[in-house]
Amino acid sequence: MAKTKLMDFDRALELFEPVIGLEVHVELNTKTKMFSSAPNTFGAEPNTNLTPVCLGLPGSLPVVNEQAVRYSLSLGLALGCEIAEVSGFARKNYFYPDMAKNYQISQYDDPIAFDGSVEVELASGRVVHVPIERAHMEEDAGKLTHVGGSTGRIQGAEYSLVDYNRAGVPLVEIVTRPVFGGEADTPEIAAAYVATIRDIVIALGISDARMERGNLRCDANVSLRPRGNEDAGMSVLGTRTETKNVNSLRSVERAVRFEIQRQAQILADGGTITQETRHWHEDTGETSPGRPKSDADDYRYFPEPDLAPLTPSRELIEELRAALPEHPTLRRRRLREEWGFSALEFQDVVNAGLTELIEATVGEGVPPQTARKWWTGEIARIANERSAAPAELITPAQVASVVELVDAGTLNDKLARQVIAGIIDGEGTAAEIVEARGLAIVSDDGALIAAVDAALAEQPEVLAKIRDGKVQAAGAIIGAVMKAMRGQADAARVRELVLERAGSAEG
Numbered sequence: 001m002a003k004t005k006l007m008d009f010d011r012a013l014e015l016f017e018p019v020i021g022l023e024v025h026v027e028l029n030t031k032t033k034m035f036s037s038a039p040n041t042f043g044a045e046p047n048t049n050l051t052p053v054c055l056g057l058p059g060s061l062p063v064v065n066e067q068a069v070r071y072s073l074s075l076g077l078a079l080g081c082e083i084a085e086v087s088g089f090a091r092k093n094y095f096y097p098d099m100a101k102n103y104q105i106s107q108y109d110d111p112i113a114f115d116g117s118v119e120v121e122l123a124s125g126r127v128v129h130v131p132i133e134r135a136h137m138e139e140d141a142g143k144l145t146h147v148g149g150s151t152g153r154i155q156g157a158e159y160s161l162v163d164y165n166r167a168g169v170p171l172v173e174i175v176t177r178p179v180f181g182g183e184a185d186t187p188e189i190a191a192a193y194v195a196t197i198r199d200i201v202i203a204l205g206i207s208d209a210r211m212e213r214g215n216l217r218c219d220a221n222v223s224l225r226p227r228g229n230e231d232a233g234m235s236v237l238g239t240r241t242e243t244k245n246v247n248s249l250r251s252v253e254r255a256v257r258f259e260i261q262r263q264a265q266i267l268a269d270g271g272t273i274t275q276e277t278r279h280w281h282e283d284t285g286e287t288s289p290g291r292p293k294s295d296a297d298d299y300r301y302f303p304e305p306d307l308a309p310l311t312p313s314r315e316l317i318e319e320l321r322a323a324l325p326e327h328p329t330l331r332r333r334r335l336r337e338e339w340g341f342s343a344l345e346f347q348d349v350v351n352a353g354l355t356e357l358i359e360a361t362v363g364e365g366v367p368p369q370t371a372r373k374w375w376t377g378e379i380a381r382i383a384n385e386r387s388a389a390p391a392e393l394i395t396p397a398q399v400a401s402v403v404e405l406v407d408a409g410t411l412n413d414k415l416a417r418q419v420i421a422g423i424i425d426g427e428g429t430a431a432e433i434v435e436a437r438g439l440a441i442v443s444d445d446g447a448l449i450a451a452v453d454a455a456l457a458e459q460p461e462v463l464a465k466i467r468d469g470k471v472q473a474a475g476a477i478i479g480a481v482m483k484a485m486r487g488q489a490d491a492a493r494v495r496e497l498v499l500e501r502a503g504s505a506e507g
């Protein structure tokens with residue numbers, strides 16, 4: 001495939017203002033599906049999580065999942081949306097083999113939540129408010145696997161397999177209004193917005209939110225308009241493309257950036273943008289055309305006759321509002337300040353998914369920087385080595401018990417690492433491991449002095465240097481003593497003793 005002609009990104013921004021709109025689909029982690037009692041679990045044998053409702057078999061009737069409604073209401077509230085007093089379901093009619101019913105139950109002109117705003121913080125610290133048009137409930141379709149052929153798509157495949165386990169899984173689609181005002185950071189805004197949605201649904205506990213599993217998927221709409229229209233708002237918008245199902249944060253950023261550069265080149269060459277869906281290719285970093293799509297796509301929406309409208313009570317809404325968790329962006333800002341971490345330190349913690357563990361460890365009385373050091377250091381290293389999650393290896397209380405022994409002078413950091421390894425291997429409590437492995441620091445000066453004297457006697461040239469006032473030479477002796485003590489000594493105390501004994505040793 002010929003490489004797509006792209007305009008330099010900075011040049012594209014000189015000529016055009018990028019406008020983006022994001023549609024995020026969130027799969028809810030309810031026990032059962034949106035309209036049936038079929039289990040909502042990932043990874044089951046294909047076509048086993050099914051009831052007649054999932055397949056739309058004649059005579060089957062959908063029933064709304066109450067948990068899914070509560071989750072959707074909570075999400076709507078967390079997005080700062082208004083909640084509709086009455087909202088209904090509608091049939092969106094189209095044919096595709098991943099959908100046995102030939103229609104998807106969705107919401108159309110009366111979504112459950114609308115008119116919200118999400119605060120998004122960029123790496124630079126800039127805060128952007130992304131306006132939310134609507135969040136509506138719908139059901140997921142099944143999953144197709146195309147076999148043979150080279151496109152990975154239904155066209156050209158030898159045959160395709162269909163798994164309806166996902167058909168009927170509850171979804172919320174969150175749709176933004178067009179986002180203006182991004183410049184060089186428009187691609188980053190897109191990724192940071194999706195990250196914030198992910199954080200919100202995780203904080204709410206309503207979705208597993210694993211993008212690689214498709215629990216959270218983003219369609220990225222991008223258009224450009226010539227400079228000079230910045231104040232025109234919605235009245236002058238360029239033609240958009242919609243890149244479908246982008247499934248990582250990095251890909252969202254790359255796909256938006258790519259579309260800006262691609263569209264800019266076409267427009268600058270006097271061409272026009274085709275309104276279409278596009279596919280993102282992780283390997284080449286490019287998008288390719290999908291199907292043409294007009295705003296007037298006629299899905300023949302009509303009210304779902306088998307479902308009554310949703311009329312959540314004021315009491316329920318207020319109950320859910322009161323139970324909302326702290327907004328993840330605000331929570332992060334608060335924790336960062338409370339812990340006194342640098343932006344980089346904090347970002348590392350967030351990226352490693354260690355925020356909650358560090359918070360719990362601090363709750364056990366460990367200073368934040370100490371908690372950070374152990375979780376991002378030794379524990380993360382072992383977790384990585386064993387492809388395990390840190391939380392599965394050791395608890396915050398266990399980490400605190402090790403830190404306590406360090407503070408008490410029983411352990412130094414090196415010994416503490418061995419104790420942590422012992423805890424992870426199930427050898428017992430920190431105290432038991434110190435006892436069983438004989439790990440405690442030797443605080444008996446008698447044993448230390450003997451080791452220091454022996455090391456000084458072995459390296460008379462170093463001894464002479466120390467006596468000449470070259471104190472930095474003591475490092476060699478300290479090292480030898482620490483080695484002789486198998487690390488079980490307090491290095492600061494050893495240093496004191498080395499200087500003391502060198503001064504008094506007879507030459």
Ligand SMILES: Nc1ncnc2c1ncn2[C@@H]1O[C@H](COP(=O)(O)OP(=O)(O)OP(=O)(O)O)[C@@H](O)[C@H]1O
Nearest residue numbers: 019020021022175176177178221222223237238240
């Ligand atoms: N000219 C434009 N440039 C960039 N974004 C746009 C433009 N026009 C609309 N958008 C954004 O595109 C998204 C359109 O999503 P919406 O769900 O409303 O419709 P759709 O993509 O036509 O339908 P479907 O849900 O079937 O994909 C919204 O986020 C909207 O803000």
Ligand SMILES: [Mg+2]
Nearest residue numbers: 023173175219
């Ligand atoms: Mg949409």
Ligand SMILES: [Mg+2]
Nearest residue numbers: 023219221242
């Ligand atoms: Mg769309």
